[in-house]
Amino acid sequence: MDKAEFWTLLERSAEETTDPDHRLTWLTHHLSRLSPEHIADFQLGLEAARRPIDTYAMWGAANQILDGLCSSDTFWYFQPWLIGQGQRFARNPDNLADLPAVRVLAGRGHENWSDAEWPQWEALDYVAADAYERVTGRRDGLHEALKARGHRVYADPEPNDQPWNSDSLTEIAQRLPRLARLFPRRQHVTP
Incomplete structure (x- = not known):
């Protein structure tokens, strides 16, 4: 499976349904019809x-959308969600303001977002492993196959750019002006 086939499969799942759980079911089914090597290629x-x-710039954008509540785990789950938006998703963090899935969240507090709307999709990280197990019967088979190919699996953000203070209103206004207008920070009340 090459890069184009990866994106085609992911985007076809979005054409079938917008529900994240149904997309996972669709992806698992279609990946299970491929060879173990192609399933590993998908991962x-x-x-x-x-x-x-996986950048501090994108982490700052996610933090702005999530009203300053974006931990490292939350950012890790945000990344597959963003990938799930398709190949043409924004690489410029402030351009996330153009994504329909982001715009629908604006003006509503995160407590009013449905589960399907949340900008996170952790389970996409496991779809290839599930399909690999279905095909081979080996529970940790995908991890072993990737290791045999010399691939280092990582499970936490490892940003590759310069960190910045994504809680600073001044920096947010400079770096993410469009997202700052769509998602103005609210005051959090501490009990």
């Missing part, structure tokens, strides 16, 4: 798509 494609958005 490598997912990780390759993750690298350019």
